[in-house]
Amino acid sequence: MTAAMFRLMALLLMLVWPLSVRAAATVPVTIAAAADLRGVLPVIIADFRAATGRQVVPVFAASGSLTQQMLNGAPHQLLLAADSEYPARLVAAGKVAAPLRPYALGRLALLARSSSGVRDLASLRAALAAGRLRHLAIANPAVAPYGRAARAVLDRAGLTPPLVLGENVAQAAQFVISGGAEAGIVSAALARDAVKQGGLVMLDLPANSHPPLVQSLVLARGAGADARAFAAWMAGPQARARLAAAGFGLP
Amino acid sequence: MAEGLQVDLAARAPVPLRAGLHVPPGQTLALVGPSGAGKSSLLKAIAGLLPASGQVRVDGVAWQDGATGLPAWQRRVGLVLQGGGLFPHLDALGNVMIAQEQPDGDVARALLAAVQLEGAVLQRRPAQLSGGEQMRVALARALSREPAVLLLDEPFAAVDRPVRRALIALVARLRQASAAPMIIVTHDLEEAAGIADLAAFMDAGAIVESGPAAEILSTPASRLNRWLASA
Amino acid sequence: MTAADATALRLSLLLALATVAILLPMAIGLGRWLAITRWRGRPLLEALLFLPLLLPPTVVGLALLVGMGPASTIGRLFEAVTGGRLVFSFAGIVVASVLVNLPLAMQPALRAFEAVGDDLRAAAASCGLSPFAAFRKVELPLAWPGIATGAVLAFAHTLGEFGVVLMVGGAIPGETATLSLAIYDRVQAFDMAGAGRLALLLTAISVLAITLLFLLGRREGGARG
Numbered sequence: 001m002t003a004a005m006f007r008l009m010a011l012l013l014m015l016v017w018p019l020s021v022r023a024a025a026t027v028p029v030t031i032a033a034a035a036d037l038r039g040v041l042p043v044i045i046a047d048f049r050a051a052t053g054r055q056v057v058p059v060f061a062a063s064g065s066l067t068q069q070m071l072n073g074a075p076h077q078l079l080l081a082a083d084s085e086y087p088a089r090l091v092a093a094g095k096v097a098a099p100l101r102p103y104a105l106g107r108l109a110l111l112a113r114s115s116s117g118v119r120d121l122a123s124l125r126a127a128l129a130a131g132r133l134r135h136l137a138i139a140n141p142a143v144a145p146y147g148r149a150a151r152a153v154l155d156r157a158g159l160t161p162p163l164v165l166g167e168n169v170a171q172a173a174q175f176v177i178s179g180g181a182e183a184g185i186v187s188a189a190l191a192r193d194a195v196k197q198g199g200l201v202m203l204d205l206p207a208n209s210h211p212p213l214v215q216s217l218v219l220a221r222g223a224g225a226d227a228r229a230f231a232a233w234m235a236g237p238q239a240r241a242r243l244a245a246a247g248f249g250l251p
Numbered sequence: 252m253a254e255g256l257q258v259d260l261a262a263r264a265p266v267p268l269r270a271g272l273h274v275p276p277g278q279t280l281a282l283v284g285p286s287g288a289g290k291s292s293l294l295k296a297i298a299g300l301l302p303a304s305g306q307v308r309v310d311g312v313a314w315q316d317g318a319t320g321l322p323a324w325q326r327r328v329g330l331v332l333q334g335g336g337l338f339p340h341l342d343a344l345g346n347v348m349i350a351q352e353q354p355d356g357d358v359a360r361a362l363l364a365a366v367q368l369e370g371a372v373l374q375r376r377p378a379q380l381s382g383g384e385q386m387r388v389a390l391a392r393a394l395s396r397e398p399a400v401l402l403l404d405e406p407f408a409a410v411d412r413p414v415r416r417a418l419i420a421l422v423a424r425l426r427q428a429s430a431a432p433m434i435i436v437t438h439d440l441e442e443a444a445g446i447a448d449l450a451a452f453m454d455a456g457a458i459v460e461s462g463p464a465a466e467i468l469s470t471p472a473s474r475l476n477r478w479l480a481s482a
Numbered sequence: 483m484t485a486a487d488a489t490a491l492r493l494s495l496l497l498a499l500a501t502v503a504i505l506l507p508m509a510i511g512l513g514r515w516l517a518i519t520r521w522r523g524r525p526l527l528e529a530l531l532f533l534p535l536l537l538p539p540t541v542v543g544l545a546l547l548v549g550m551g552p553a554s555t556i557g558r559l560f561e562a563v564t565g566g567r568l569v570f571s572f573a574g575i576v577v578a579s580v581l582v583n584l585p586l587a588m589q590p591a592l593r594a595f596e597a598v599g600d601d602l603r604a605a606a607a608s609c610g611l612s613p614f615a616a617f618r619k620v621e622l623p624l625a626w627p628g629i630a631t632g633a634v635l636a637f638a639h640t641l642g643e644f645g646v647v648l649m650v651g652g653a654i655p656g657e658t659a660t661l662s663l664a665i666y667d668r669v670q671a672f673d674m675a676g677a678g679r680l681a682l683l684l685t686a687i688s689v690l691a692i693t694l695l696f697l698l699g700r701r702e703g704g705a706r707g
Contacts, residue, residue, distance in 0.1 A: 030654055038671055057655050060670065073552035074570040074652045170670045177672060197672060300604045323607035324616070336605030340623045349619060350609035396610055 028057040029226045030075065032066040034082035034215070035139070035168035036106065036146055036187035040246035041080070047242070048233045054226045062168035064143030070095055070220065077227035080217045080234070082106055082169070082187075083145035087218040096218045103234045105249030106213025108149055108205040109191035111176050112183035120203050121157055124183065128161050136161040137176050137184030139169035145213055147172070150185035152210040176200065188247035207249065214251065254310060256400050256432040262296050262303035268456045274432035274449065276310070281447035281464060282436045283475055289456040290436045291333075294402045297434075298330050299323035309399045309432075329393030329401045329431070333408060335385045337377040343388045344373040350395045362391040365428075366421060383414040390422070394429065401433035407442065419445050440479065444468055450475065487680060489656050490664035493572070494684070497647075497660060498640040498691070501579040502633050505587040508580075509632050513591030514621065517598075528592075535585040543649025546578050550650075575651040575658050582646055583636040590635070594628025595621065634695040641688050 033041050041058050049055055056078070059066070063081040067089055070076055079096070080103065081087050090096045112118035118127050127133040138154075139147030146169040154160070164180065166172030169187050173194050176184040186194075191202040219231055233239055240250055255278070259271035266289040274280045282290050296303040299314065300323050307315035314321050330336075337346050347359040363373060366387035377385055386406055393401060403422075407415045423446045426433065437443055443450060443464060450468060451461035452475040460467065460474040467473045471480075483491075512531070516524060534542055550556045550568045560568040568574045598621050606616035622629075644662045651658025653667070661684050668677035 028656055035670070059653055059655070059659075060667070061653075069570065069652050072547055072569060073557075073567050075567065075654070168670070170672075174670060174672065178674075193672060295604070298604075298608055300607060323604075324610055324612050327610075328608055330605070330608035332601060332605065334601070336601050336608075338602065338605070338620055338624075340620075349611070352610065392609065 028055060029077055029224060030059050031056050031078040031080065031227060031230065032070060032074070032076040033058040033060050033080045034063045034066070034146075035060050035144070035170040036082055036190055037080060038170050039189055039193040040242055040248070044234070044239050044242050045230075047238050048230055051238070052229060052233075054229055056226055056230050060168070060170065062139065062144040062147075065168070068143075077220045077223040078217060078231055079220070080215070081145070082213060082215050083148075084214045084216040086145070087216045090218060095220065097221045097223075100216040100218050101231070101235065102214050102216045102251040103239075104215040104243045105207070105251055106146065106149065106215050107188040107207060107247055107249055108146070108153060108185055108210060108213075109188040109247070110183065110203045110205060111173060111186050111191040111194055112201055113176065113179065114199050114201055116182040118183045119201060121159075121205075124161075125157075125159060127182075128159065133161055133182050135164040135175070135181040137164050137166055137172040137181035137186070139172045139186070140165040140167060144168050145215075146187050149210040149213050153185055153205060156209060192247050204247070215248075256297075256434075257306065257308040258293075258297055260293070260296050260303045260305035260307065260315070262292065262301055264301075266292050266456050268292055268296065268303070270453065270456065270458045272434075272451055272458055272461060274434060276432055277426075277430045278448040279426060279433040279435060279446050280449040280451055280461075281443035282434055282451050282453060283438070283440070283443065283478075284453035285478065288453045290453050291404050292456075293453070294330070294404050294434065294436060297400070298328045298402060299326045312399075327396060327399040329396055329398030331386075331389045331393050331403045331406045333405050335377070335389035335406075337385055337388055337392070339377050342374050342376050343368060343380065343384075346377070346388055347392045347395045350392050352396075359391075359395060362395050363388070365394075365425065366391045381414075382410045383418060386410060386418055387421070390425065394425065398429075398431055401429070401431050403433065403435040405436050405438065407437075407439070415439070415442075422446055440468065452478065454478075483679070483683070486655060486659075487661075487664055490659050490661045490680075491683065491687075493657075493659065494641055494661040495687070497572075497575060497579055497643070498637045500576050501583055501640045502587075502637050504576070504580050505583060505636050506629070506633055508584065509587040509591040510622075510625075510629060513588050513629070513632075514595045514617070514625075516588075516592050517595035531588060532585045534582045539582070539643075539645030540649060542582055543578065543646045546574075546581070546646070546650050550574065550577065569650055570652040570654060570658065572651075572657055575647050575660075578646045578650040579640050579643060582643070583639055586639055587632040587636040590628040590632040591625060594625035597628075598624050630695060630698060634692050637695060638688055638692055641684065641691070 038060050045056060059076065063083060063086045066079060067086040070079060070090055071093055079087055079090065084100055087100045116127060118124050138150035141147035141151050164175055166175055170190060172184050173186045173190045175181040177194055177197050188204050194200055195202050217231055217234060219227060244250055255275040257273050260268060262268040266287065268289050270293050272280065284290055292301055295301040297307055299320055304318045305315060314326050341349060343363065344359055347362055348354045351359065368384065368387050372384065407418050419442050447464040450464040451458050467475050470476065516528060547569055552567060557568050602620060603616065606620045611619060642662055647658065647660055648663060653659045653663045661680060665677050665680045668680060
């Protein structure tokens with residue numbers, strides 16, 4: 001019985017060791033990407049792979065979270081942020097070498113459930129007044145540039161709906177899709193993807209309804225060839241075409 | 252003259268103890284006294300299970316000398332505590348064999364046969380044995396170590412009268428086979444009279460009276476008998 | 483199931499196995515020592531060891547990020563010895579997981595060792611068993627069901643670990659992106675169907691693993707130990 005137990009423990013340890021070695025050997029080049037790029041970035045990466053044979057793997061989160069991770073030593077080799085302030089912080093902290101490079105201009109859209117009757121800011125205001133809007137989803141302004149921009153839109157329009165904050169702009173969109181929020185102000189690219197789910201409508205919001213979202217990228221110190229090549233790719237014609245088609249502005 | 256068991260111990264907890272006794276080889280001492288007198292503590296101290304200082308010598312070998320003593324597991328003691336202390340995860344045979352230096356199934360079976368346990372009952376766990384059967388296994392286990400000293404702490408307290416008689420007779424028979432000095436803590440004077448050569452009366456951590464059992468038990472004015480009368 | 487999901491599954495299993503492998507000896511050693519010791523500081527230590535379970539996972543994650551990050555003493559030591567970072571690595575989430583699950587693994591073991599009781603320990607000594615032999619032949623077999631329960635709890639809890647793993651690990655594919663994080667990721671990518679499939683898979687594996695471990699823990703020693 002005791003022998004069986006020691007055998008079990010030895011088995012556990014033996015299982016763990018070689019598997020963990022293998023796991024370490026296959027760690028890919030990771031790039032930190034703002035959540036609003038969830039829809040378009042995999043397509044751009046596929047183009048990149050087909051053209052150059054190189055591979056990078058995106059990790060999506062709010063720009064603020066990603067910046068915090070990289071400040072704490074996360075091994076991401078490239079940051080594609082939703083604004084220019086977060087990359088600037090990394091530069092200031094000495095974590096990144098190359099200068100900032102804008103790669104896209106963020107656009108906002110109103111995303112709403114068809115059943116809510118919200119189609120534009122006017123109907124949004126009406127729904128609010130009539131008490132039909134219980135939650136409006138935006139990304140958390142504390143960590144997400146799209147959240148800050150959404151708040152700016154609301155402030156400029158003089159609207160104060162009850163808000164539900166997504167940890168990042170993709171989660172905010174998810175709240176609307178799942179029905180937890182009747183409407184939301186999210187990135188235009190994500191809104192386009194969301195309406196494919198059915199039961200939703202979207203409206204692009206004019207670029208002047210919020211301070212510009214200059215989405216910049218920055219390379220980490222010691223970034224490898226794959227990451228550098230991808231950073232260059234993002235400025236190239238194919239990537240820019242994909243971004244435009246997804247609803248981004250171009251710098 | 253330094254033969255058998257010589258004890259002169261002091262201990263602090265749980266009861267302040269200051270006791271001495273001598274049991275020659277082959278003889279049995281009945282240890283009697285009120286609850287809380289320290290009888291169990293004394294046995295545990297002799298077995299090395301309680302920190303104590305003083306002298307414990309067995310056939311001339313020092314188990315305890317001053318403040319230093321052999322650890323309990325190195326003392327060749329056959330101990331039967333109240334309740335038996337059998338290991339619940341082993342069957343009867345396993346309980347006896349675990350105390351053997353060289354595990355020997357045949358010897359173990361012989362010991363169990365000597366306490367009148369044979370056959371299927373050997374494969375039963377303690378939970379499946381009666382109180383009397385558990386005691387027999389405990390006795391067999393204590394003997395399987397070929398102990399230099401036997402210490403029994405109220406071994407028959409939890410069994411019924413008829414079973415008790417049978418067990419006492421068993422112990423008496425087993426005594427004939429072993430020369431180890433034995434101390435048996437008991438409340439039952441019938442037991443004491445049946446198998447004890449010596450008797451000692453213990454109170455408040457000290458041996459107050461000791462001597463040949465027959466003498467003490469038959470003297471009404473002895474401390475022991477006075478205690479019995481007052482109970 | 484995509485290749486990425488398979489990797490996430492493997493990482494989850496690895497994390498759970500590694501956590502239990504490390505915690506088993508710790509739970510046995512600590513649990514037994516606490517059960518036997520008469521040290522006056524014992525209640526305080528028991529309470530301290532319970533802490534990781536009571537603290538919110540984000541608090542634990544933050545404490546670990548600061549405590550083992552590249553700027554910390556521990557982080558620098560690790561880097562000096564292995565050349566790699568402790569945070570945002572598999573090693574880092576193993577550390578986090580061990581810390582968070584220690585109370586889960588240790589408590590049942592502690593109670594089990596307590597239940598053995600002083601009487602049986604005394605009996606073992608009087609049978610001539612050295613402290614180590616008594617531990618091996620008497621205490622361990624008797625405490626084993628409790629120890630196994632602790633292992634099962636830690637395993638199941640680790641499979642579902644989210645907050646601490648995310649904060650300390652960063653959801654890096656192939657390194658720290660476990661299955662529970664992959665489920666979260668699927669939801670954020672608007673792939674509810676995919677998330678549901680993975681959730682079902684994780685549930686099935688948890689149930690299977692727990693059943694297996696319970697069976698192992700249930701099997702008592704043979705009649706002769």
